[in-house]
Structures are given as C-alpha cells and as structure tokens.
Amino acid sequence: MLEKMMKTKLFGWIDERTGAEAIIKSQLTEYQVPKNLNYMWNFGSLALLVLVLQIVTGIFLAMYYKPSAAMTYGSYTVAFDSVERIMRDVNFGWLIRYMHAVGASAFFVVVYMHIGRGLYYGSFKGPRELLWIIGVIILLIMQGAAFFGYLLPWGQMSFWGATVITNLFGALPVLGEPVQQLLMGGFSVGDPTLNRFFSLHYLFPLLLAAIVGGHIHALHVVHSNNPTGLDVHAGKSTIPFHPYYTVKDAFGVGVFLTIYTYIVFFNPQMSGYFIEVDNYVPANNLQTPAHIAPVWYLTPWYTILRSFESKLLGVLMMGASLAILFVLPFLDRSKVRSSRYRPVYRQMVFLFFVTVIVLGYCGHSAPTPTLKLIGQLATTYYFAFFLLLPLVNKFEKTKPLPEEI
Amino acid sequence: MTDQTDQSRRNFLYVAAGGMGAVAAGAAVVPFLGSMLPAADTLAASKTEYDVATVQEGQLVVIQWQGKPVFVVNRTPEYLAEVDGHDDMLKDPNSEHIEAVSAEWMDTPEKRKYRSIKPEYLVVVASCTHLGCIPLFKPTKGRTDWGESVPENWPGGWHCPCHGSLYDISARVIKGSPAPDNLHLMPYKYLTDTKVLIG
Numbered sequence: 130m131l132e133k134m135m136k137t138k139l140f141g142w143i144d145e146r147t148g149a150e151a152i153i154k155s156q157l158t159e160y161q162v163p164k165n166l167n168y169m170w171n172f173g174s175l176a177l178l179v180l181v182l183q184i185v186t187g188i189f190l191a192m193y194y195k196p197s198a199a200m201t202y203g204s205y206t207v208a209f210d211s212v213e214r215i216m217r218d219v220n221f222g223w224l225i226r227y228m229h230a231v232g233a234s235a236f237f238v239v240v241y242m243h244i245g246r247g248l249y250y251g252s253f254k255g256p257r258e259l260l261w262i263i264g265v266i267i268l269l270i271m272q273g274a275a276f277f278g279y280l281l282p283w284g285q286m287s288f289w290g291a292t293v294i295t296n297l298f299g300a301l302p303v304l305g306e307p308v309q310q311l312l313m314g315g316f317s318v319g320d321p322t323l324n325r326f327f328s329l330h331y332l333f334p335l336l337l338a339a340i341v342g343g344h345i346h347a348l349h350v351v352h353s354n355n356p357t358g359l360d361v362h363a364g365k366s367t368i369p370f371h372p373y374y375t376v377k378d379a380f381g382v383g384v385f386l387t388i389y390t391y392i393v394f395f396n397p398q399m400s401g402y403f404i405e406v407d408n409y410v411p412a413n414n415l416q417t418p419a420h421i422a423p424v425w426y427l428t429p430w431y432t433i434l435r436s437f438e439s440k441l442l443g444v445l446m447m448g449a450s451l452a453i454l455f456v457l458p459f460l461d462r463s464k465v466r467s468s469r470y471r472p473v474y475r476q477m478v479f480l481f482f483v484t485v486i487v488l489g490y491c492g493h494s495a496p497t498p499t500l501k502l503i504g505q506l507a508t509t510y511y512f513a514f515f516l517l518l519p520l521v522n523k524f525e526k527t528k529p530l531p532e533e534i
Numbered sequence: 535m536t537d538q539t540d541q542s543r544r545n546f547l548y549v550a551a552g553g554m555g556a557v558a559a560g561a562a563v564v565p566f567l568g569s570m571l572p573a574a575d576t577l578a579a580s581k582t583e584y585d586v587a588t589v590q591e592g593q594l595v596v597i598q599w600q601g602k603p604v605f606v607v608n609r610t611p612e613y614l615a616e617v618d619g620h621d622d623m624l625k626d627p628n629s630e631h632i633e634a635v636s637a638e639w640m641d642t643p644e645k646r647k648y649r650s651i652k653p654e655y656l657v658v659v660a661s662c663t664h665l666g667c668i669p670l671f672k673p674t675k676g677r678t679d680w681g682e683s684v685p686e687n688w689p690g691g692w693h694c695p696c697h698g699s700l701y702d703i704s705a706r707v708i709k710g711s712p713a714p715d716n717l718h719l720m721p722y723k724y725l726t727d728t729k730v731l732i733g
Contacts, residue, residue, distance in 0.1 A: 130548060185566070189566055189569050189570075192569070192570065193569075193573070214573065214575065217574070218573040218574040218575040218576075219569055219573040219574075220565075220568040220569050220571050220573060220574075221564075221565035221566075221568045221569045222569060222573070224565050225565060225566070225569055
C-alpha cells in the first residue's frame with residue numbers, strides 16, 4: 130500500500146521538495162529492527178499514542194476550563210465550577226475529561242513499563258546512554274506536567290498537593306523561600322499559582338512532543354536493543370520496521386485502547402486511584418483533608434521523602450532518587466546487557482521492581498510506624514540497587530551469549 | 535521459496551481493516567466536535583422574557599436574546615402608516631423568501647405586512663442580514679431628519695451603517711441593498727397582554 134502511494138505523481142511532487150522518500154525509507158521501510166522484539170517493546174509507541182491523546186483531549190478541555198480561584202456561590206470557585214460544568218453541561222465533556230484523567234494514569238503505566246523494559250534488558254547501556262538520559266528528562270517533564278495539571282480542578286487534593294510540593298522547595302537553604310514564592314506567585318498557593326500552573330501545564334506537553342522527537346531520533350541512530358542484548362544491525366537478524374513492527378504496534382494499540390476505553394467508560398476514577406475522592410471537595414485554604422497523598426504515580430518518591438527525619442535530607446534524597454537515573458548508564462559496568470544472561474543483576478532488578486511497588490504502596494497509605502519502617506527499608510534498597518551496580522560485574526558470572534538471535 | 539501470498543485475500547484484509555479503522559476514527563471525532571457545540575447551560579439560557587409595555591410610543595429598545603441583539607419597537611400610528619405604498623421597492627414584501635423571515639402566526643396579509651403579532655410592537659433580530667451589523671433606526675419619512683444617508687423617497691425604517699442596507703419600518707429589506715433578506719424573526723409569544731417570551 131505504502132509502495133503504491135509512493136509511486137503516485139503527488140508523492141513525487143512532495144518528494145522533490147522534501148526528500149520524503151528517503152526519510153520514509155531510512156526511518157520505516159528500510160529501518161532495520163531486531164526480529165526478536167517481544168511485547169515489552171510495544172510500550173514506546175503506546176506512550177506516543179497516549180501523549181497525542183493527552184494533547185488532543187487537553188486542547189478541547191482548555192476551551193471550557195477557566196483557571197481562576199475567584200469565588201462563586203457557596204465557597205466554590207470559577208475553576209472548580211468550570212470543571213463541573215465540563216462534567217455536566219458541555220457535550221461529551223465528561224468523556225473528554227475522563228479520557229484526560231485516565232490518560233494521565235495510563236501515560237505513567239505505559240512509561241513505567243517502558244522504563245522497566247529498559248532496565249531489565251539493559252537498554253540504557255552503551256551506546257544508548259544518551260537515549261536513556263533523554264528518556265529520564267521526558268519522565269521528569271511528565272511528572273511536572275502531571276503535577277501542574279492536578280492543581281487545575283482546584284479541589285482539596287489539588288490545593289494541598291500543590292501546597293506540599295511547593296513547600297518542598299522551601300526546604301532548600303537560602304534559596305528556599307524566594308524559589309517557593311517564585312513558584313506560587315505569592316505567600317501561599319492561590320489564584321496566581323493556578324494561573325501559572327495552567328500556563329505551564331499547557332507548555333510542558335509541547336516540550337514533551339519536541340523532546341520525544343529527540344528521543345526517537347536518538348533511538349534511530351543507535352537502533353533498538355533486543356531481548357538478548359546482542360548488537361544486531363543488519364542481515365538475517367533484522368527485519369524492516371514497516372510493515373512488521375507497525376503491524377505489531379498497531380495490535381498493541383488495539384489491546385491498549387480496549388483496556389483504556391473500558392476504564393474510561395466503566396471505572397474512570399479507579400476507586401480513587403486515578404481521581405482522588407477528596408478532589409470533589411472544593412479547595413479550602415483553611416482546612417487540610419484528613420489523609421493526603423499524591424496520585425499513585427508519584428507515591429514512590431513521596432515515600433522516599435517521608436522516610437527521612439530531616440526535612441532537607443528528605444527533599445534532597447527525593448531529588449537524588451530521580452537524579453540517580455541520569456547516571457545509571459555509567460554505574461553499570463557489565464559488558465552484557467540483558468538480564469537473561471546476568472543471574473545476579475536479574476535478581477537485583479526484580480527486587481528493584483518490587484521495591485518501587487512497595488514504595489508506591491507506602492506512599493499511598495496513611496503513615497504508620499510499620500509502614501514507615503518498610504518505606505525506609507525500601508528506600509535503602511532503591512539506592513542500594515544503583516550504588517551496588519559498579520561492584521556487581523566484579524563477581525557476577527554471566528551466562529554465555531548466543532552467537533546470533 | 536515461491537511466493538504463496540493470496541493477493542486478493544490480502545487486499546480484502548487491507549480494505550476491511552482500513553475501513554474499520556476509518557469508521558472508528560470518524561466515530562472518535564464525534565465527541566470532540568460535539569463538545570464545541572453550545573453546552574447545555576448555554577442552551578438553557580436561550581429564552582428571554584420582556585415586558586413590551588416598558589417601551590414608550592415611538593421608542594426603539596435593543597435587548598439581548600442568545601447573546602444576539604433584538605429590536606423591540608413601539609410603532610405609533612404614523613409609523614404603522616409608513617408600512618404601505620412602497621411594495622415595489624421591497625425585495626420580499628410578503629416575507630416568503632426564507633424560513634427565518636416568516637412565522638406561523640403570519641396567517642393574514644395584514645400580519646405579513648406588519649411582521650408582528652400585535653402591529654404596534656415589532657420584535658425582530660437586530661442583525662443586518664448582510665454581515666450582522668446593527669442597523670440605525672431612522673423612522674421618519676424622507677430626508678428631512680436623515681440627510682443624504684437615505685434615498686429621497688425614504689419610507690422610514692432602518693439604515694445599516696456598515697454597508698448601507700436599507701429596511702422599511704417593518705424591517706423589510708429595500709431593493710438595492712447588499713442585504714439579501716428582511717431582518718430575521720425569532721419565535722416569540724405573548725405570555726400576558728404585554729409580556730413576551732422570546733425563544
């Protein structure tokens with residue numbers, strides 16, 4: 130089909146002026162991909178799909194959303210009312226908002242799977258260090274965008290979540306207070322905060338779109354890793370991206386959309402995991418909800434923050450837990466990439482996945498002494514995983530690698 | 535290895551899969567475009583109540599209905615007399631050209647002429663049918679009050695400042711105007727003797 134289209138006169142006209150044929154060939158029809166990629170390799174294209182979904186639904190929501198904390202009747206605000214108007218009065222507003230809210234969680238599910246895949250199969254290792262680093266930048270921007278977006282409904286969780294996070298920056302010595310005021314545009318979270326968060330919430334996805342372009346470009350320079358971790362760039366071990374992986378990605382999209390639409394239509398709040406119950410209470414700057422926790426995708430880092438007695442140390446360690454991802458490619462010294470042939474690393478990375486889930490659970494639950502201890506143990510292993518990596522290859526006996534895939 | 539592809543089956547699958555995809559994409563567009571249509575609360579605010587007794591004799595009042603301007607004129611007997619005698623100057627003297635200029639209650643030639651349920655109270659959409667400006671009210675005959683802005687045989691009515699469209703005192707468009715139609719009517723009815731419900 131694509132070949133037929135590329136033979137038309139119209140395509141020829143475009144090709145003369147853009148070099149479209151060369152791009153399509155080098156990036157799709159003649160772009161070589163290892164033939165043994167499993168379904169874990171579907172999450173990259175799914176992340177791109179969700180990004181597009183979020184941008185499209187977001188643009189339509191912005192047609193009705195009003196970022197103002199001005200009061201209306203009965204201690205409601207313009208922002209809160211505009212969200213309720215989207216849910217009740219705007220045609221299909223409920224659908225578009227639920228698509229956006231569920232999409233936020235879906236984005237993190239997909240991206241965390243994508244990152245886990247990279248960790249397990251050693252996709253972060255040379256020559257893909259920069260590809261991984263760009264990916265970490267994408268993760269940070271995503272978390273920022275999600276955080277800004279969560280303030281917009283101006284509910285209780287929005288307000289107190291933003292209060293807690295902006296206070297984090299207040300912990301920094303000397304710079305703390307000015308930075309905090311810079312973020313909030315005042316002395317507490319208020320109308321100016323809401324306005325700038327809306328502006329940034331619109332900006333960040335555009336940044337994401339640009340950086341994702343860089344991520345894909347970087348990928349196409351160094352090519353995809355594969356479950357064996359072997360270097361394969363041509364010959365019998367590879368197949369062209371189109372049509373083989375476009376079809377496989379399309380199948381993944383079908384499976385993803387089935388689950389996504391099921392949640393959107395039948396369980397959009399996911400029992401308070403995707404949209405927290407307290408956020409249906411209008412923001413009240415004089416009363417904090419009884420139990421306050423971030424949305425699930427930020428809870429692992431929230432636990433790390435809570436695990437330290439010193440406020441400053443907690444903030445720094447939370448920052449470090451994300452920053453350490455940047456240096457991961459340089460911490461791991463093993464020559465073998467895939468966990469399939471690295472028995473020790475394999476155990477470590479499995480335990481790491483469990484640890485992140487435990488951290489997430491602790492962060493979502495009300496703090497108790499037991500959970501605090503578990504959270505501290507999990508935090509310890511979180512960092513130990515990274516810091517032990519330079520030592521692992523000194524004693525790890527890797528299994529023999531296959532000749533070809 | 536020989537090529538064992540069954541090309542006709544493959545083509546069928548291409549078309550079937552592509553067709554289903556196109557249908558799904560088309561369906562997905564519906565809620566997004568639908569969301570841009572007026573919301574339920576906007577539609578709910580689409581009726582306006584107005585007491586025409588508040589309009590003085592000979593006075594014109596501009597009120598809002600669905601965010602659009604609406605003329606309410608209390609026509610004096612002199613103004614009502616201006617309705618007759620210039621049918622040859624009008625593009626559509628009986629308001630039959632399009633649906634928007636006609637109404638169900640226009641069942642007599644009288645009502646077609648006055649374009650109102652009660653002759654003295656004219657209620658019309660105040661947007662010029664050319665490009666939507668609000669015409670100026672110039673109700674008296676001739677050029678005495680209005681100078682060169684109206685023709686010598688001016689029957690009295692409205693003059694649109696944007697592109698010079700002219701309407702008579704029943705808001706019927708005068709030949710030579712760029713506007714195609716008489717000023718539109720909106721549905722309205724009398725709730726009491728003087729209270730009208732517009733919309």
